Amino acid sequence: MISLPSSTYYYQGLVPAELREKQDAELRAHIERVQMTHPKSGYRTVREYLERAGIHAGERKIRRIMRKFGLRARVRRFIVRTTDSRHGYQVYPNLLLGLRVTCLNQVWVADITYIHFVIRFVFLAVILDLYSRKVIGWNVMKSLETDLTLGALNMALARRKPEAGLIHHSDRGVQYLSHRYTERLRENKIRISNSAKGNPYDNAFMERFMRTLKEEEVHLANYQTYLDVLEHLPDFIEEVYNKKRVHSALGYLTPEEMESLVTEKSTQVADRFDIQF
Secondary structure, three states: OOOOOHHHHHHHHHOOHHHHHHHHHHHHHHHHHHHHHOOOOOHHHHHHHHHHOOOOOOHHHHHHHHHHOOOOOOOOOOOOOOOOOOOOOOOOOOOOOOOEEOOOOOEEEEEEEEEEEOOEEEEEEEEEEOOOOOEEEEEEEOOOOHHHHHHHHHHHHHHHOOOOOOEEEEOOOHHHHOHHHHHHHHHOOOEEEEOEOOEHHHHHHHHHHHHHHHHHHHHHHOOOOHHHHHHHHHHHHHHHHOOOOOEHHHOOEOHHHHHHHHHOOOHHHHHHHOEEO
């Protein structure tokens, strides 16, 4: 006599094959809806989004359905150089080394990426609050001039009004080390920090955001014109990424949910997400 686990008995014995296939198809449809907005999500993150939508399914079942129907992340790669560190401006030490990030407005990280459509590119400058991963400033332009990064910085300053001592961390690109940009930082008593040459690890959180942006919005939206970018990109950043996209590193909270917890001074919760460099 062959001994089977009770879960196998109940699953195979009590659920007719036709009903099982119907249930699989229904769960597949729900997973595909999640992947339309968050195509890079693994099974744990998919499960979190399903739970938020009131759809309850175990991790094993979600993994089985994703494997059965080939529901994998869709990734497309295209590389454009956005950092020019060949300049005569002052470079600053990396202030993140050995730093423990414990609160909002302690460290902002900044970077630039490109957005490709049809036959040309536009550029996006972004500033994240490192603690919550929330996008607090951004700007889109057709060129890589300092105005691109200044626009993002000015948005972040207007929204957050940080106290003196905040660290602004970026690569060594000319847009971040130009006199206009560094003067704006000094006006607001912000400390300047740069990545070590050839070592982007300390800006890894920003790199993850850029990958998310490309894989979950830019590559799927298939922008045709600059106006398409201006119309749709803000919605992804403000409404999807900041408010709806969960992060495993934040305990499957969204950046806005994380900031709400910290704003409520829930120290016990906040301490769980300290970042140590």
